[in-house]
Amino acid sequence: MNLNLRHAIIQNVASNTKEELEDTIIDAIRSQEEKMLPGLGVLFEVIWQNANEDEKEEMLSNLKDGLQKQ
Incomplete structure (x- = not known):
């Protein structure tokens, strides 16, 4: 992903409320549009970079469990 796209996505939502x-x-999830995936990826990257090791382990467990249900 181009760093300009990453920066643009972050700038677009940086001042948003929770x-x-x-x-x-x-x-983005409901629309199921492929064009939304890069934005979700950037948001996940921000979450991951700001998570502690316990939070990362929980995310990985949730991801593994969710993937097994697909």
């Missing part, structure tokens, strides 16, 4: 961020995530 509710607006939640709406953005839910809308």
Whole structure:
């Protein structure tokens, strides 16, 4: 992913409230549009980079469990 795209995505949502961020995530998932995947990836990258080791382990467990249900 181009760093300019990453920066643009972050700048686009940086001032959003928690509710607006939640709406953005839910809308992106519900739309099931491929073009939304880079944005979700950038948001996940921010989450991952700001998580401690316990939070990362929980995310990985949730991801593994969710993937097994697919």
